[in-house]
Amino acid sequence: MLTEKKFNLIIVLGIFAFSLIGYVINEPYFITLATKIVILGIAGCALNLILGFGGMVSFGHAMFFGVGSYVAAISAFHSMNGETINLIFFDFNGSSQMLFNWFLAVIFSMFFALVVGSISIRTSGVYFIMITLAFAQMTYYFSVGWTKYGGEDGLSTYVRNDLFSINTMLPLNFFIICFACLCVVGFILNWVINSNFGNFLKGCKENEEKMISLGLNPYTLKLTAFVISGAITGLAGALYVDLNRFVSPTSLSWQTSGELIVLVILGGSARLFGPLLGAIVFILLEQFLGEVTENWQFWLGVILVLIVLYFPKGVSGLFIKD
Amino acid sequence: MAEKKEILKLSGINKCFGNVVVAKDISLTVISNQLHALIGPNGAGKTTLIKMISGELKPDQGVVMLLNRRVNHLSEIARVHRGCIRSFQVSSIIGSMTVFENILLAVKQKRSILKMLFRKFQSNSSESSFVYQILNQLSLETLGTKVASTLSHGDKRKLELAMALAMDPKILLLDEPFAGLDQAESSKLIELLKSIKKIMPIFLIEHDMQAVFALADKISVLNEGEIIESGSVEKIRRSKLVQNAYLGGDL
Numbered sequence: 001m002l003t004e005k006k007f008n009l010i011i012v013l014g015i016f017a018f019s020l021i022g023y024v025i026n027e028p029y030f031i032t033l034a035t036k037i038v039i040l041g042i043a044g045c046a047l048n049l050i051l052g053f054g055g056m057v058s059f060g061h062a063m064f065f066g067v068g069s070y071v072a073a074i075s076a077f078h079s080m081n082g083e084t085i086n087l088i089f090f091d092f093n094g095s096s097q098m099l100f101n102w103f104l105a106v107i108f109s110m111f112f113a114l115v116v117g118s119i120s121i122r123t124s125g126v127y128f129i130m131i132t133l134a135f136a137q138m139t140y141y142f143s144v145g146w147t148k149y150g151g152e153d154g155l156s157t158y159v160r161n162d163l164f165s166i167n168t169m170l171p172l173n174f175f176i177i178c179f180a181c182l183c184v185v186g187f188i189l190n191w192v193i194n195s196n197f198g199n200f201l202k203g204c205k206e207n208e209e210k211m212i213s214l215g216l217n218p219y220t221l222k223l224t225a226f227v228i229s230g231a232i233t234g235l236a237g238a239l240y241v242d243l244n245r246f247v248s249p250t251s252l253s254w255q256t257s258g259e260l261i262v263l264v265i266l267g268g269s270a271r272l273f274g275p276l277l278g279a280i281v282f283i284l285l286e287q288f289l290g291e292v293t294e295n296w297q298f299w300l301g302v303i304l305v306l307i308v309l310y311f312p313k314g315v316s317g318l319f320i321k322d
Numbered sequence: 323m324a325e326k327k328e329i330l331k332l333s334g335i336n337k338c339f340g341n342v343v344v345a346k347d348i349s350l351t352v353i354s355n356q357l358h359a360l361i362g363p364n365g366a367g368k369t370t371l372i373k374m375i376s377g378e379l380k381p382d383q384g385v386v387m388l389l390n391r392r393v394n395h396l397s398e399i400a401r402v403h404r405g406c407i408r409s410f411q412v413s414s415i416i417g418s419m420t421v422f423e424n425i426l427l428a429v430k431q432k433r434s435i436l437k438m439l440f441r442k443f444q445s446n447s448s449e450s451s452f453v454y455q456i457l458n459q460l461s462l463e464t465l466g467t468k469v470a471s472t473l474s475h476g477d478k479r480k481l482e483l484a485m486a487l488a489m490d491p492k493i494l495l496l497d498e499p500f501a502g503l504d505q506a507e508s509s510k511l512i513e514l515l516k517s518i519k520k521i522m523p524i525f526l527i528e529h530d531m532q533a534v535f536a537l538a539d540k541i542s543v544l545n546e547g548e549i550i551e552s553g554s555v556e557k558i559r560r561s562k563l564v565q566n567a568y569l570g571g572d573l
């Protein structure tokens with residue numbers, strides 16, 4: 001059994017080693033897999049802030065992932081074809097800078113999270129699940145009908161955005177960029193969870209009435225967590241666009257929301273990097289079970305049921321000492 | 323002798339749930355250094371009254387005054403900030419945290435969201451000595467590192483009280499703190515409340531008559547939403563009206 005710190009370190013180094021092995025044996029596909037794990041892991045950890053620590057089961061987190069993706073993709077798309085977007089106060093030419101597109105993605109998904117959160121957090125339990133799902137479906141159908149940006153067919157950006165003078169098209173370079181993002185996100189989430197705020201959030205999950213009697217407003221606490229979570233999920237979405245150089249309405253669909261929840265449950269909620277382990281298990285299962293059988297998702301279902309029944313703390317619960 | 327100040331004053335409180343009258347023209351006053359007990363049979367409207375004082379419910383009519391200010395319009399949270407602190411009928415603690423952390427939550431509650439985000443959940447030396455002072459006061463000092471959900475029922479009740487005390491109340495509203503305590507635990511809690519009431523006024527709702535008679539400076543008796551008698555312990559003991567409505571015989 002490990003302490004949580006050691007567990008986090010092993011997981012993170014393990015992913016890094018996996019992609020290095022891919023580099024050494026000249027198997028770029030390994031690196032792509034590792035990158036995908038890192039990006040989905042970021043989104044999963046962000047969802048975990050509200051699901052595991054705040055007790056809010058958002059079934060609409062694909063919305064923030066997708067909004068981040070679309071914002072980054074649209075900006076890159078315009079920068080590529082030179083067409084300007086006429087905003088009321090200025091013309092926007094798009095950008096091929098990663099940092100700028102990440103910033104845009106984070107701002108937009110924060111805004112969406114603020115609007116959606118301020119309405120959904122008035123509800124709880126199954127109503128919260130349904131209302132977040134409903135909002136996500138709205139953005140999904142909007143993107144399907146948005147033919148200017150590919151509608152149902154999605155939008156290609158062809159090349160990766162630039163970051164300083166790094167050649168982002170090299171898989172290992174792009175992996176390291178994503179890995180750095182993961183480390184920053186991990187640091188931020190760890191900070192939030194261990195702050196006063198994080199502990200009041202955990203208090204809200206257990207006993208909202210008590211938090212009110214302590215003079216705290218659970219609504220503000222939960223909304224703040226929701227916005228932080230949405231912002232980080234949006235960043236993951238932006239990275240995902242750069243990985244695939246493509247975005248489609250699938251990134252906004254309820255299946256994506258469901259996958260994010262699966263990452264949290266597989267890996268273990270209420271652990272900082274639980275969902276990152278969830279992402280490892282999920283991607284590897286998809287990869288290796290997918291090679292054995294077309295119906296890998298059936299077996300994923302079986303595994304999920306077993307985990308929920310016998311390991312409620314998720315796979316990470318097997319390694320971490322309480 | 324300290325000056326007698328009106329800490330809490332209710333006047334003409336009325337409240338109905340549909341056709342059911344749960345509070346009928348209730349007026350009472352809690353002054354400083356006083357323990358005012360409210361007794362009454364089940365369903366008399368005691369908890370409803372405490373909810374109207376704490377702000378969880380709004381009265382249909384009447385005025386709630388806290389420290390000479392009208393607080394009818396204030397939310398529950400705003401009233402907590404003014405020092406009106408409540409404990410619950412059912413122990414209401416954060417089970418996954420330790421005893422120390424539970425009290426630390428109560429100590430740290432006044433921060434704004436931004437400050438909360440940028441400060442670690444740690445106690446500085448003055449905070450931790452304050453927490454231990456409270457733990458000592460309630461003889462919980464050996465349990466500081468214990469996870470709250472593993473405490474005995476009596477210790478949970480004490481922790482609940484400790485959290486309320488940690489918030490530096492101007493008035494303490496206690497909803498049946500003696501519920502489910504055994505004889506020994508009860509008498510300890512009586513001693514404790516005796517020392518607390520010297521520092522802060524307490525509004526106590528209780529079924530345990532022995533405790534009420536041992537502690538109260540003033541007792542009000544609630545029956546079907548109406549205060550039928552109010553006065554000193556002796557007056558309540560002797561009141562025929564009270565005996566018929568509630569106590570069921572001589573005391």
